[in-house]
Each structure stands twice: as C-alpha cells, then as structure tokens.
Amino acid sequence: MGTVSNVINRPEAVLPQTRARVLAAIEELGYVRSESARQLRAGRSRIMALLVLDMGNPFFVDVARGAERAARAAGLGVMVCNSGQSPTEEAEYLGLFAEQRVCGVLVTPADATGRNLEAFSRHRIPFVLVDRVASGTGTCAVSVDDVRGGALGVGHLVSAGHRSVAYVSGPGDLHQIRDRREGALSALADAGLPPEALVEIPSDRLDVAAGRDAGARLLGLVPRPTAVFCANDLLALGVLQALYAAGVRVPHDIAIVGYDDIEFAAAAAVPLTSVRQPAVVMGRMAAELLLEEADDEGGTHEHRSVVLQPELVVRASSATPR
Amino acid sequence: MGTVSNVINRPEAVLPQTRARVLAAIEELGYVRSESARQLRAGRSRIMALLVLDMGNPFFVDVARGAERAARAAGLGVMVCNSGQSPTEEAEYLGLFAEQRVCGVLVTPADATGRNLEAFSRHRIPFVLVDRVASGTGTCAVSVDDVRGGALGVGHLVSAGHRSVAYVSGPGDLHQIRDRREGALSALADAGLPPEALVEIPSDRLDVAAGRDAGARLLGLVPRPTAVFCANDLLALGVLQALYAAGVRVPHDIAIVGYDDIEFAAAAAVPLTSVRQPAVVMGRMAAELLLEEADDEGGTHEHRSVVLQPELVVRASSATPR
DNA sequence: GGTGCGCAATGAATCGATTCATTCCCCTAG
DNA sequence: CTAGGGGAATGAATCGATTCATTGCGCACC
Incomplete structure (x- = not known):
C-alpha cells in the first residue's frame, strides 16, 4: 500500500x-x-561487498573494520568475503556479488591478470581496488606506497649498520611483494650497497607457519645476514619464533623488521619493528570512494587513485646491533 | 519467461x-x-548471517572459516558481522538480518539477557547459538564445555605445583568467562586448595591491551601468584608481554595458560600453553545445524545442543617451575 | 451557494524470477 | 481419418515495496 x-x-x-x-x-x-522487494524495485541492494585475500591476517580485519564503519554510516551492510588468494574463489565470489546486485565491491585482487575484474566490470557494478594501484584511470583505487614501505624498512636496517639483509617474500604474483622488494633494493642502493646485499628467502604463503619455515632457512644461510625484512608481520612473527627457538637473540644477533604493524606485532615478546600501513583508513577511504561512485547518477564520477603513505614504527626487534 | x-x-x-x-x-x-527477485518469490535469501563478538579475535575468524566452508558447500553466502560485544549493535544487526530475510543466523550473543534474541525469534528466522549453551530446548546451539576448559587450564597449573593462580577474566556478563572461572575453582577444590587460591584480576575487555593492563596489575600483587590463567589468548599475550617487559621470566617466575589456542598463541616467542577450542569445527557444526533447521519444511526439526570438548595444549609458557 | 484549489489517501503499474495452468503440436492408435 | 495423449513452450499470477497518477474531501473565495 x-x-x-x-x-x-x-x-x-x-x-x-x-x-x-x-x-x-x-x-x-x-x-x-522486505529488503528483497525494495532491492528488486531499486535495482540494487544496500549491501557492499568486501573481498580480501586472507581474513586470517589482522591487516585485512582492520581494513574490514574501516570499510564497515564507513558503510554503516551510510546505512549499508557489508559482506566480507575471503578469496584466499585464489583467482577461482575470487571469480566465484564476484559472480555471487553480481547476482546479489550489491551496490559495490571493494576488492584486493587475487588474480594478477585482472581478467576476473575485467569480466566483472561488464555488470556495471562499481568497484574499488584496495591495497593495489589502478592499472588505468578506469577504476578507483586506494593503496599504500609499497616501494616506499620497503625502502623505509630496509633503510632503517641499513642505517643501523646492517650490510646484509634477508628478504622473506611471499607469492611472487602479488604486486605488494614485488614493490616492497623494489623499495628494499633502492634503500640498499642509496646506501651504496649492491643488490646482492638483499638475500631473498622465497615463501609461497604469507602466514606464521611460512615464517617459521623461512626462519629455519635463514639460519642455514652462510654467511648469515644480520637482519631480516619480512613481507608482512605474520612472516615476521614466524621468523622471530624460529630464531628464538634456535637460541638466536633478537635484535642482538639478528634484527627483524615486519610489515603491516598488526596488533600482534606490538604484542610480541620482542615487540616488532614494522612498517605500518593505515589499514583502517584504507578501508574507510575505499568505502567512501565506492559510495561516491555508487551515488553518482549523472556519470560525473571521476575515478581516483589514492596512495597512502606507510610509516616506520621502530620497536625492540631492530634496536642497534653489536 | x-x-x-x-x-x-x-x-x-x-x-x-x-x-x-x-x-x-x-x-x-x-x-x-537477479537474486532479489528470486528472494522475493522464495521469501528468504540465500545468505546466512554470522554475528560474532569480535572479528579482531582470531578465534572468531576461525569460527567464520568453518561456517563459511559449510555454507558455501550448500551454495549459500555468508555475511559476517561484528557486534563488538554491544547489545545495541547486536540488536541493530539482527534488525538488518530480519529485513534481509537471511535464511538463518549464527550468533554469539552479546546480550546476556537474551532479550534481543527473544525479539528476533518472532521473525521465524532460524538461528543457532554459537559458543553458548541453549537456555531451553527451543534453540539449537553449539558450544564448548567452558567449565571443563577452565578445569583443564588450572588443573594443569595446580598439578605442576602452583598454589596460587591469578585469573585474568573479562566482561562479567559473558557466560564463557564465568564458566571458565567455575572450572578453575573446581580444579582448585579437587586439589584441596581453597577458593582464595584463585586471585581474580578483572578486565572489561578481551584484547591484548587489556592483557597488558592485567599483567601490570598482576605484578603489583602481594603475594604474587606463581601462575596466571587467562580467559583468552589475547589477554595471555598481553600479560606475557607485560611480564617480559618487566623482566619477569616465563615460565620460570610465572607460568601462563591462555584459552582458545589461536594461531598467535603457538607463534609467541614463549609459545603459550592454551586450552584449545575447536573453533573451525564449531563454525561448521553450527552452520550445519542451521541448514538442517532451515531446510526443514514439515516442522520435524528437533533442536539440538552440541557441546564440544576443549583440549589442553601444553607449550613452553607453563613448563614446570622451580 | 457554487466553483476551484490543494492536501491526503488510494490504486495501479513496476521490478524479475518462479510456478502452474493452459495451449500447442505432433505422433500414435483405434 | 480422427480422437486422444504426452512432451514442450507459453502466459498469467505471484511475491512486496515503491512511485506516480488519480480520486476524494474539505475549505475558502467569489
């Protein structure tokens, strides 16, 4: 009626x-x-989707928190989903979002080819890239300057006197990982050190268990680097534990720098030095960009790429050695 | 057509x-x-809601993982939300779920009075309590035996020779917290120790920062207990850090036992002894119970309460003292 | 007293998938 | 040659909120 x-x-x-x-x-x-009935009439739902790489990583939980806050302020619900870095899962979820006619999607792409998102863009559902720079001007994006982050982390170690730094990386197809290495190399170059001063310890996952593995491999290196820079804090915590278990003292024998500055980094027994990413802000800004794009009726919307700056947080794990 | x-x-x-x-x-x-149109016709959506107390707690992330897996196996999406232990937020989300006509709700109640859920039950949307025993037979529930969990944790400490144990609790209106204390007390009684052997250190939150506070207060106690049992692992990690910062050795000076066995408990520099809760299984079973109830056409559904058993995982933080 | 204006309530059309009754066709059997 | 039956496609009704055109009512002004 x-x-x-x-x-x-x-x-x-x-x-x-x-x-x-x-x-x-x-x-x-x-x-x-009934929301279904309203939605049917309106053509789209009042739900925003957030698709992240790994909900087990507190970094993404913070992103979700920021996005949720902004969305709820606008009267929208948020559906948080997990691609687990699998392009297949990602495609499946994007299909689900299209069927749901969500009002927009925040996504940290798992598919480096961008094929999933290209397919998704046909549905005319606005989306914003999170923690990833836009490839063109056709998309909004919020990211953090990972090159700078890598430079901050390794620059800090180098200026503390380290001459050989291990880099515990992650899946090579992730932009973030490559950018951080690039920044690390540039910090070495700035200090007049050769690229070989960065010893890469590859890893195919970004969790604590992978960090433990990496830590074990780090201990086997000859000569052994005096510092290690980890692609994220989960890896760093794993490394820290492996070192501790082997009786290697942090930071006395090996200094550690992590990335993300998750709550658990500060909470470690040896509090971790880490490159802080403004995760909550990133989630909030992404949601705001999305709302702007979604509310835009007349096609006036201009896609924007926001690049936030990381910040080095120095703690005990990288106190000056020797 | x-x-x-x-x-x-x-x-x-x-x-x-x-x-x-x-x-x-x-x-x-x-x-x-269009899902909206299908939903309108079907009367309910193909989304299951999960409302947890704190997404910052990896325990709930695991619950979400389990629930999501089960839901997706049944072709449903999951909407994960965060009440932040606030009954108001909880009520707001439940209202949202009713409007969305979700096919069911998994909820860890934040409102101890049960008023929110009573109001919600009028909508005839099935729900399953998670990490909480059912008050009557009118509801499905999946929980873990927290009394037993408390007894396991403190029993372990007592049998290692500790005669005075601190209990870092949490919000007093949470069932889980009270049950764990009850179990702790029973373990003391079994060992012939008086209730006063349990020194409660109250806390109004369940995160790492609250744990640090509690740790500071623990250090000020005279006489100082030789062991501490924490209502969850986040508190335990905070306590561990406060002790470490103060130069108190764990487990030599003070032993620590946590609760939940989140990934970060095992990842701590001094790996935490913890009472493991089968979080993923709990999420999965809750989702399965919900699906069963939701698929039930003829009213044949019998509400069931599943009580899972916790398990003590002994690690370095509680190695025998003295 | 009659006409006109304006505010409020009513009713019908719409969104898109589903479902079921109906129609349509073709083939077979009487 | 026709009637009947079965398999396939069509079309209309339905779900519930929204929106807009329409009706209806009351009051004021001529």
Missing part, C-alpha cells in the same frame, strides 16, 4: 493520525519491511 | 536445441539472474 510506504519513507507527507494508525498496525503485526 | 527459468533450474525439461538457444542469448546479453 502506498500510504504505508509513505509513513516509512516520507512521514511528513502523511497526517499525524494516519501515521499513528499505520505505525500501530506495524507494531501489532510485527511487520518488517 | 518461464522457459528461461526452466533452462536454468530444470535443464532436462527443455529440448536441447531450445536450451542451446536460450543459453546463447544469455551469453550474448550478459544476463545475470
């Missing part, structure tokens, strides 16, 4: 007594408006 | 050539079926 709709959406257009009568009926019947 | 619907939902009822023609058209137009 039209009047009921008015009572809910434009109360001022209804006589107070009618309004009261309708509200009473609503209360009595326990009526709850 | 009816035929299109048949092509998608009952392909065998359509002639192969017609089917091919329809599929070709679908492909050409980039057609994606």
